[in-house]
Amino acid sequence: MKAYEVVANKVEERGITTAELARRVGMHSVLLGRSLKGNRNLSADELVNLCVELNLKLSDFTKD
Numbered sequence: 001m002k003a004y005e006v007v008a009n010k011v012e013e014r015g016i017t018t019a020e021l022a023r024r025v026g027m028h029s030v031l032l033g034r035s036l037k038g039n040r041n042l043s044a045d046e047l048v049n050l051c052v053e054l055n056l057k058l059s060d061f062t063k064d
Contacts, residue, residue: 003047006061008036010054025049 001009011021018036022029027046034040042050050056 001061001063002038003061004035004038004042006056007042007047007050007054010056010060011036014054021050021053024053 011018018033019029022032025032025046026049031040035042035046
């Protein structure tokens, strides 16, 4: 699973809107939406901020 898919799945699981998540991590909601659909690459800082907000760990990104 790709990083954006892991993040998108966690967003769906938490039931948070893209707009609210974008506000919390300091991103524009349009950019976040495109990133969660795989149409835009997340920067390292954006990914870290999303991981902190969504409580994602490195192990969440590894294959089982």
